[in-house]
Amino acid sequence: MKTDQFKPAWWLPNPHFQTLWPPIFRRRVKSLRLERERLELPDGDFIDLDWVNRHQVGPLVLILHGLEGSIESHYAKGMLKTLSQQGWRGVFMHFRGCSGEPNRLQRGYHSGDTGDVSYVARVLLEREPHTPLAAIGYSLGGNVLLKWLGETRYQNPLKAAIAISVPFELHKAANRIQKGFSKFYEWYFIRCLRDRLTTKFQANAIPLDLSILHEVRTMHEFDDKVTAPLHGFSGVDEYYTTSSSRQYLSTIEVPTLILHAKDDPFMTEDMIPQGHELSPKVKLELTETGGHVGFVAGKFPWRPEYWLEKRVPLFLRDYIRGHENSLLNNF
Numbered sequence: 001m002k003t004d005q006f007k008p009a010w011w012l013p014n015p016h017f018q019t020l021w022p023p024i025f026r027r028r029v030k031s032l033r034l035e036r037e038r039l040e041l042p043d044g045d046f047i048d049l050d051w052v053n054r055h056q057v058g059p060l061v062l063i064l065h066g067l068e069g070s071i072e073s074h075y076a077k078g079m080l081k082t083l084s085q086q087g088w089r090g091v092f093m094h095f096r097g098c099s100g101e102p103n104r105l106q107r108g109y110h111s112g113d114t115g116d117v118s119y120v121a122r123v124l125l126e127r128e129p130h131t132p133l134a135a136i137g138y139s140l141g142g143n144v145l146l147k148w149l150g151e152t153r154y155q156n157p158l159k160a161a162i163a164i165s166v167p168f169e170l171h172k173a174a175n176r177i178q179k180g181f182s183k184f185y186e187w188y189f190i191r192c193l194r195d196r197l198t199t200k201f202q203a204n205a206i207p208l209d210l211s212i213l214h215e216v217r218t219m220h221e222f223d224d225k226v227t228a229p230l231h232g233f234s235g236v237d238e239y240y241t242t243s244s245s246r247q248y249l250s251t252i253e254v255p256t257l258i259l260h261a262k263d264d265p266f267m268t269e270d271m272i273p274q275g276h277e278l279s280p281k282v283k284l285e286l287t288e289t290g291g292h293v294g295f296v297a298g299k300f301p302w303r304p305e306y307w308l309e310k311r312v313p314l315f316l317r318d319y320i321r322g323h324e325n326s327l328l329n330n331f
Contacts, residue, residue, distance in 0.1 A: 006261075006287040006307050009298050015263040016181055018291030022074040022306070029077035032084075036099075039123065045107075047116060048099035052080045053089040059132040059159075059320040060124060063092045064117060064141030066165075066293065068192040070098050075138060075293060075308065082309040088320070093120055095141075102200035106207045110231050111140050111170055112243025114148035125157055132320040134160040136312060138293055139266075142166035142258075143245045149256060150248025160319035161256045162312055165264055165293045168249075169271045170240035174220040182265045185292075186219055193222060246271075252279040257315045259308070261290030285311075 012018050035051045050071045061083050065073055071092050083090040095109035096116065109116070117135075125133060135158055137145030142163035149156055167173035177186045194213045201210060208229060216222045224236035233239040256279075262269055278284060287295070290307075298305040 005285060005311070006290055006295055007297055008289045009296050009301075009304065011301050012294075012296050015261070015265045015289065015291040015294070018261075018263075018289065018294030018296055019185075019265060020291075021296050021304070022294060026074045026078070026304070026306075029081050032077050032081050034071070034080075039120065041116070041119065043105065045096060045103050045105045047096060047120065048094045048101070049120070050076075050080075050092040050094070051090070052084050054091070056089055057131075059088045059134065059316075060128070061088055061090050061316065062117075062121065062124070062133065062135040063090060064135065064137040064145055065092070065095065065098070066139030066141055067111075067189055068098065068196070069138065069141070070094060070100070073138075075306075078306055078309055079136065079312065082313060086313050086317070088316075091124070093117065097196060097200060102196075102204065104204075106204065107230050108197075110227050110239070110243065111143050111167070112147055112239070113231070114144055114151060117144060117148055118152070121157055132159045134158055134162075134316050134320060136162045136164070137166070138164050139167065143168070143170075143243070146245035146252070146256070146258075147243070147248050149252040149254050150245070150250070153251050154253045156254050158254045160316055161254050162259065162315060163245075163256065164259045164308065165266070166245060166258065166260065167267060167271070168244060168246035168273060170223075170244045171237075172271050173267055174218070174223065174236075174240070176268050176271075177266055178218055178220075180265075185266065189219060190216065190222055193226075197226070246273055246277065249273055249278050249282055252282050254281060255319055256282045258282060258284045259287075259295075259311065260284065261287045261292070261295070263289050264292045266292045 012021055035054050037049045039047045039049055076092055080090040096103040097108045135145055143166050145161055146163050149161055197213055212225050228235050228239045295307040296304050297307045
């Protein structure tokens with residue numbers, strides 16, 4: 001368990017500044033050529049994938065976003081560009097309904113749904129069985145990734161994995177986000193979820209009373225009255241208990257790096273796993289600061305440095321080195 005590799009920007013002195021700076025102030029990543037692929041799922045639904053260097057050869061890194069994230073999330077294009085600069089390929093997986101078009105089925109995605117990432121990985125490797133595949137998961141996507149790794153153990157196909165700002169215990173995360181300034185994040189997520197599902201169920205059969213979407217005020221209520229019934233859980237307790245990734249960390253057999261800030265405003269420090277809970281394959285790096293998927297460094301506000309885009313390739317390189325190919329696309 002390592003600490004303090006990350007040195008925060010002096011001008012972002014608290015976790016909320018670290019968390020909010022990238023989505024509000026980060027400049028758009030330009031000159032990144034993306035190709036979208038619609039992947040049909042066995043149950044009749046679909047997932048949209050956004051590719052960088054799709055038709056090249058070389059290692060492939062799958063990216064899983066956070067709650068209500070998309071290719072427009074502040075970390076998405078920056079990490080894809082970083083992967084390309086390493087001579088690798090990147091594929092950004094949108095969870096169901098998050099790519100800008102409602103998914104077809106009543107169900108959507110949730111923090112413990114590992115079936116879709118497993119299917120996507122299987123398809124990718126069936127196409128290219130000799131291509132090294134790694135994955136990066138942010139927040140909810142990190143929880144899904146860690147749970148999948150722990151479930152599949154030796155059968156998991158990844159060469160390496162990185163999970164960032166993971167809500168290891170969903171009950172505690174739901175409680176934490178109701179306190180202090182973190183209520184702002186809760187309000188934002190509920191608004192996004194409400195808007196997306198209202199649009200979706202205007203054009204599809206409604207499996208629940210739509211007025212519920214306008215009554216819930218907390219993530220705990222939303223998950224109890226919307227997420228759980230939509231996905232076959234008896235209630236929020238079963239959903240949170242079975243979907244939390246902390247209980248799966250001891251059985252992971254893929255080299256995995258977990259990056260987490262102690263001051264993450266979505267979580268409490270007692271949610272951070274202890275060394276004895278980790279598989280020998282798992283490396284936990286804690287920083288004193290960094291917020292939630294923030295980790296902004298740099299001497300000046302006009303020249304911020306996004307530390308994750310330096311740390312992530314350093315870890316992955318050890319496990320997919322030797323498979324790089326020169327690419328035709330330069331950024």
